[in-house]
Amino acid sequence: DVKVTQSSRYLVKRTGEKVFLECVQDMDHENMFWYRQDPGLGLRLIYFSYDVKMKEKGDIPEGYSVSREKKERFSLILESASTNQTSMYLCATQGAGSNQPQHFGDGTRLSIL
Amino acid sequence: AQSVSQHNHHVILSEAASLELGCNYSYGGTVNLFWYVQYPGQHLQLLLKYFSGDPLVKGIKGFEAEFIKSKFSFNLRKPSVQWSDTAEYFCAVNALRAGNMLTFGGGTRLMVKP
Numbered sequence: 001d002v003k004v005t006q007s008s009r010y011l012v013k014r015t016g017e018k019v020f021l022e023c024v025q026d027m028d029h030e031n032m033f034w035y036r037q038d039p040g041l042g043l044r045l046i047y048f049s050y051d052v053k054m055k056e057k058g059d060i061p062e063g064y065s066v067s068r069e070k071k072e073r074f075s076l077i078l079e080s081a082s083t084n085q086t087s088m089y090l091c092a093t094q095g096a097g098s099n100q101p102q103h104f105g106d107g108t109r110l111s112i113l
Numbered sequence: 114a115q116s117v118s119q120h121n122h123h124v125i126l127s128e129a130a131s132l133e134l135g136c137n138y139s140y141g142g143t144v145n146l147f148w149y150v151q152y153p154g155q156h157l158q159l160l161l162k163y164f165s166g167d168p169l170v171k172g173i174k175g176f177e178a179e180f181i182k183s184k185f186s187f188n189l190r191k192p193s194v195q196w197s198d199t200a201e202y203f204c205a206v207n208a209l210r211a212g213n214m215l216t217f218g219g220g221t222r223l224m225v226k227p
Binding site: 101102 | 157203214216219
């Protein structure tokens with residue numbers, strides 16, 4: 001079974017703080033993704049990475065950056081957290097090939113005060 | 114840009130009722146289609162997927178979905194729901210562009226009354 005581990009289930013930070021969300025996978029998958037999940041909006045892609053040190057913007061990258069220094073780890077960074085970034089953040093991985101499903105972590109519920 | 118629409122945000126059914134959740138997408142090319150489910154407090158799990166071949170796809174827990182290319186639809190069905198099917202359901206489409214990106218619908222929250 002694929003295991004996707006997000007470092008925190010719940011996180012509370014203050015406006016202006018720099019926030020790091022970590023995601024680790026154990027399946028040697030090339031592709032990794034960060035989404036945010038908001039009620040009524042489904043999942044929206046923030047950034048994704050298809051290889052080490054490679055990253056691509058998703059649909060809503062503003063206010064975020066990512067880091068992929070090792071294949072198994074994909075970090076999401078909120079440079080200066082704002083209240084509108086309060087959300088559930090989901091990490092996903094996917095093996096090579098467009099017919100492979102994505103596997104999701106448990107999510108991090110982030111609150112920005 | 115592709116988009117995915119799930120028309121019902123909330124659905125409430127009694128046990129044993131039949132279920133159909135709508136999903137329409139806007140991309141005209143070749144697509145891969147997925148339904149994911151998120152049970153309360155759990156992570157998203159793959160319910161079923163369509164890549165090619167028989168447009169009627171069977172998934173786990175008695176769910177099935179039918180791909181109708183002419184209608185750009187991939188509706189999810191189950192003949193008789195159970196209380197344990199209470200969850201949020203997400204339709205997703207991959208238009209085979211770079212990076213295997215998925216576009217998700219807004220989700221449908223299903224509540225099954227015991």
